[in-house]
Amino acid sequence: MSAVRTRFAPSPTGYMHIGGMRTALFSWLWARKHGGQFILRIDDTDQQRNREEALQPILRAFKWLGLNWDEGPEIGGPYAPYFQSQRSDKYKAAAARLLAEGRAYKDFETPEQTKADREAAEKEKRQYVSSRQSLALSPAEIADLEAQGQPYVVRLLVPRGEKVSIRDHIRGDVEWDCNLMPDPVIQRGDGSALYNFASVVDDVDLKITHVIRSEEHLTNTAIQMLVLQALGATPPEFAHIPYVAAPATTKKLSKRDIGKYRTNPQFKKLFEMADAVLPKIGRQVSEALNPVMVEYYEVMGFLPEAVLNALSRLGWSLDDKTENMSLDFVIENFTLDRVVKGPAGLDPDKLLAYQEYWMSQRSLDDKVAMCLPYLEQAHQIAAPATPEQREFVGRLITALGPRLKLLSDILGYEEYFVADEALTYDEKGFQKRVRDDTHAVPLLRDLIPVLQASPDFTAAGLDREIHAWIETKGLQMGNLVHALRLALTGKTAGPGLFECLELLGRERSIARIERAITRV
RNA sequence: GGCCCCAUCGUCUAGUGGCCUAGGACACAGGAUUUUCAGUCCUGUUACUGGGGUUCGAAUCCCCAUGGGGUCACCA
Numbered sequence A: 001m002s003a004v005r006t007r008f009a010p011s012p013t014g015y016m017h018i019g020g021m022r023t024a025l026f027s028w029l030w031a032r033k034h035g036g037q038f039i040l041r042i043d044d045t046d047q048q049r050n051r052e053e054a055l056q057p058i059l060r061a062f063k064w065l066g067l068n069w070d071e072g073p074e075i076g077g078p079y080a081p082y083f084q085s086q087r088s089d090k091y092k093a094a095a096a097r098l099l100a101e102g103r104a105y106k107d108f109e110t111p112e113q114t115k116a117d118r119e120a121a122e123k124e125k126r127q128y129v130s131s132r133q134s135l136a137l138s139p140a141e142i143a144d145l146e147a148q149g150q151p152y153v154v155r156l157l158v159p160r161g162e163k164v165s166i167r168d169h170i171r172g173d174v175e176w177d178c179n180l181m182p183d184p185v186i187q188r189g190d191g192s193a194l195y196n197f198a199s200v201v202d203d204v205d206l207k208i209t210h211v212i213r214s215e216e217h218l219t220n221t222a223i224q225m226l227v228l229q230a231l232g233a234t235p236p237e238f239a240h241i242p243y244v245a246a247p248a249t250t251k252k253l254s255k256r257d258i259g260k261y262r263t264n265p266q267f268k269k270l271f272e273m274a275d276a277v278l279p280k281i282g283r284q285v286s287e288a289l290n291p292v293m294v295e296y297y298e299v300m301g302f303l304p305e306a307v308l309n310a311l312s313r314l315g316w317s318l319d320d321k322t323e324n325m326s327l328d329f330v331i332e333n334f335t336l337d338r339v340v341k342g343p344a345g346l347d348p349d350k351l352l353a354y355q356e357y358w359m360s361q362r363s364l365d366d367k368v369a370m371c372l373p374y375l376e377q378a379h380q381i382a383a384p385a386t387p388e389q390r391e392f393v394g395r396l397i398t399a400l401g402p403r404l405k406l407l408s409d410i411l412g413y414e415e416y417f418v419a420d421e422a423l424t425y426d427e428k429g430f431q432k433r434v435r436d437d438t439h440a441v442p443l444l445r446d447l448i449p450v451l452q453a454s455p456d457f458t459a460a461g462l463d464r465e466i467h468a469w470i471e472t473k474g475l476q477m478g479n480l481v482h483a484l485r486l487a488l489t490g491k492t493a494g495p496g497l498f499e500c501l502e503l504l505g506r507e508r509s510i511a512r513i514e515r516a517i518t519r520v
Numbered sequence B: 001g002g003c004c005c006c007a008u009c010g011u012c013u014a015g016u017g018g019c020c021u022a023g024g025a026c027a028c029a030g031g032a033u034u035u036u037c038a039g040u041c042c043u044g045u046u047a048c049u050g051g052g053g054u055u056c057g058a059a060u061c062c063c064c065a066u067g068g069g070g071u072c073a074c075c076a
Helices: A017-031 A051-065 A088-100 A111-123 A138-148 A195-205 A219-230 A256-263 A268-281 A295-300 A306-313 A329-333 A348-359 A364-377 A387-403 A409-417 A425-436 A440-453 A460-474 A477-489 A497-518
Strands: A005-008 A036-042 A104-107 A154-155 A165-170 A172-177 A186-189 A208-212 A238-243
Touching: A005 A017, A017 A036, A017 A208, A017 A238, A017 A306, A017 A387, A036 A440, A051 A268, A051 A295, A051 A306, A088 A104, A088 A172, A088 A186, A088 A219, A104 A208, A104 A425, A154 A219, A165 A219, A172 A364, A186 A195, A186 A364, A195 A219, A195 A348, A219 A460, A256 A364, A268 A295, A268 A364, A295 A440, A306 A329, A306 A348, A306 A440, A348 A387, A348 A425, A387 A409, A409 A477, A425 A440, A425 A477, A440 A460, A440 A497, A460 A497, A477 A497
Parallel strands: A005 A036, A208 A238
Antiparallel strands: A104 A154, A154 A186, A165 A172
16 A cells, blocks of 8 residues: 555634544544654635634644644645645646546526525435536526526536445545435535545645544535545545544534633633733733643643644553553554544543643653743733843742643742732731741741851751751641641642741841731 | 434443442542641542343443434535
């Protein structure tokens, strides 16, 4: 068999759909696994919009995830052009050939007539098929009509009485009865090609061996097979993978339903996280940025390998236990026969779990490099960061440990970046742990000289000294911890207390304790 | 409505006639560790849509029903 060639053919819609990304991933995996080529072809026959601009987010999503393409936009290739809008001559030639061979015909019926026929059939509960009245026209009559400028479309002549079938890698054998199919239009009145035609012509032209796409195209495949047959081309192999559903549903994930997703119990979490983070970097959840889009995950600070892992496991599994998989591992092990048949709901919780795992696999340097842009965008650190700031962020991230799940989580720790006088407090916590706790203020006051005297202001050293000190007072750490944390960070939770002290350093720690005492 | 596809825990899934009183992961609940949170460890709850067949034996094969979904354009 010739080299495997797969393709993904997005329309430039201005954003990359996360479900579409999963489909693209499977297609990409198949090509990579077999050492073949993955092609990006742009289905932009439906112009109107600014193509270049609408395409960028899609390419960006591929680049972010590291899914490179061998032929397509920006890089070209031996079968260029890769934009359908630039291939219309090929579709016209193919249609003309079909016409000449009598496998297609010019249909002069008006759209109104066709529509009326269709409605009548529907009313009578009878299957609509094309009337084929134009087929009865003599060559002279046709020439006449054309001379008059009578508009027509080109329809493929469906071989009535036959059946079309495919052997799908995922669905198995699927068959359709041609008697139930209207003759599909392959060329519009204005001479442009329709998707079902252009797509097939291109697949043949680009020597695509495997069409791996979403199952909503399954029904289209009947028409495409007929086109393939008419063209006398060898059909590619097909694999119709299930679509990606909205969390906990079986409904296709769609950007149109974004309003509804806000209240979806599982999706809700993603919206809330974004609401907390995005405004800090000057953005917000909207039509232009939401969890249906790949860009959302990038902006929120998910790791590509986490998203890739989640997408790989959505509708595919290796076995009964392997969960965490690198892209290379998936390439090695991906097979179409292990793709599940039913639609799979995107599970934000599971995504977050993968994210935690992959975050734990990243080096500190990586994390610092990836977190800094967030701090800079949120103006918590002025760009570019100084070496001292980088070093500090590194220490913070180390102290945070697994608390840092998303890269943007770093924005939840602004207490380490604000001036001591600008620190804000969790008022409920402050009331309970500092004002209402009779031990709190005296202990904090007494602690100051201890901190001043501490020889090395490190977490380990402070741990020893403060523990010993609290014991001499006949008290326990529990009496001090909460009040001290509130005083230092303004919060009730966070990294280990001694890590907090070390991070802030002697002077700032003492300043903050003094400030807390005065605000009681 | 026609055609087509699909159907195992809340979710993602394992399961291709006996290994299944159905396995894993996430989520959830409880416990342990701990100065908080996070993490980690242990434990637990929870599923084969229903009905008929076939078979010694069915989550697995067949049929029907039900449910869900996709698609029916001079959209892609």
